[in-house]
Amino acid sequence: MDTKALLAELYDVVGLGVSALSGSGFDAFITVEQNSARKALEFLHRKGFNVLADLTCVDYLRYGFDERPLPPSHPHRLRRWPSPPKPPRRFKLVYRLLELDPAEGLARGRLAVHVWATGKEAGPPSVMDLWPNADWLEREVWDMFGIRFSGRPDIKRILLYEEFVGHPLRKDYPIDKRQPLIGPKEGAARTVVSDEPLRPDPS
Amino acid sequence: MLPVSNFPNDVGSIRPNLRRSEDLDGVISTRLDSAVGWARKYSIFQYPFVTACCGMEYMSTACAHYDMDRFGAGFPRFSPRQADVLMVVGTISHKIAPVLRRIYDQMASPKWVVAFGACASTGGFYDNYATVQGIDTILPVDLYIPGCPPRPEAVLQGLMMLQKKIQEQGR
Numbered sequence A: 001m002d003t004k005a006l007l008a009e010l011y012d013v014v015g016l017g018v019s020a021l022s023g024s025g026f027d028a029f030i031t032v033e034q035n036s037a038r039k040a041l042e043f044l045h046r047k048g049f050n051v052l053a054d055l056t057c058v059d060y061l062r063y064g065f066d067e068r069p070l071p072p073s074h075p076h077r078l079r080r081w082p083s084p085p086k087p088p089r090r091f092k093l094v095y096r097l098l099e100l101d102p103a104e105g106l107a108r109g110r111l112a113v114h115v116w117a118t119g120k121e122a123g124p125p126s127v128m129d130l131w132p133n134a135d136w137l138e139r140e141v142w143d144m145f146g147i148r149f150s151g152r153p154d155i156k157r158i159l160l161y162e163e164f165v166g167h168p169l170r171k172d173y174p175i176d177k178r179q180p181l182i183g184p185k186e187g188a189a190r191t192v193v194s195d196e197p198l199r200p201d202p203s
Numbered sequence B: 001m002l003p004v005s006n007f008p009n010d011v012g013s014i015r016p017n018l019r020r021s022e023d024l025d026g027v028i029s030t031r032l033d034s035a036v037g038w039a040r041k042y043s044i045f046q047y048p049f050v051t052a053c054c055g056m057e058y059m060s061t062a063c064a065h066y067d068m069d070r071f072g073a074g075f076p077r078f079s080p081r082q083a084d085v086l087m088v089v090g091t092i093s094h095k096i097a098p099v100l101r102r103i104y105d106q107m108a109s110p111k112w113v114v115a116f117g118a119c120a121s122t123g124g125f126y127d128n129y130a131t132v133q134g135i136d137t138i139l140p141v142d143l144y145i146p147g148c149p150p151r152p153e154a155v156l157q158g159l160m161m162l163q164k165k166i167q168e169q170g171r
């Protein structure tokens, strides 16, 4: 696959929604805004990217803000931290697409599509109709990050239980918050072991 | 081994160990609870509740190389109603915790619970939103086997300790 030509064509189709194009060959990725996501993904589907290998998400809430200063001897000391994304850019969806030749079973092309999402009510459009396996992946992103995809039926949790409140992989989910279904309220460990535990006999 | 004539008539009720009489060939005298404990400890029907990577080590212990069957525990039952030892092998998430508790409740007494590995015993290194911090927060546990995962030797040592407990418990 000629990545360069493909990306040029994509830019023609999607236009200004594309905010970054980079890489070549199997490492290429593009970044698009939420409004243009559907257009770009539809285009790539038409171009033969027939497998959605993965769909996941990154929360950039505190990215680039609270990095601790590195010690002077640290080799990354001189590296500039990437500047934090400007609001309302907060979540980055990562679609990993594959162009698979069904006859040979070989991947001909590979592309990552990064989509900025706000995490507010109207989320990015669903791609379930293009790649049916997006159903579970979108449910997983909803479950973990609370990104509600629009234009798809029945979004509900897939990994966690229905009683769970919140989305645990968001950076503002309290790291020590527990929501057990049974057992101690805060999900704390027991401080005394149950009954009389057996102890090994050193002999 | 002493001939049976050296003991008073109620020998069986005061001496816990199995003994064979040399005078009366084929007669064994013991205490009832001792015999029951002996029978129980060598016929452990386990319910393997396997959820994570510790399951690999459980399998290697159960299979021919280490052969848990040597200890009379070679028969996993996949119905809690037929099992007496609940082996909790692996990470228990908050989602599965009610299921585990229900399986424990369905087992008939006498029953014992083994926390196999660091995750089942304490939550292991998963101190997060998803993981139960040790199954002893939801069930009574008889035996904790440490390790991530425990080596088969540790499992077998634990099994022998559990057998000792079962023997001493009597009923």
Ligand code: SF4
Binding pocket: B052, B053, B054, B055, B089, B090, B091, B117, B118, B119, B120, B124, B147, B148, B149, B150
């Ligand atoms: S204790 Fe270690 S090996 Fe066992 S389930 Fe936990 S992480 Fe896996």
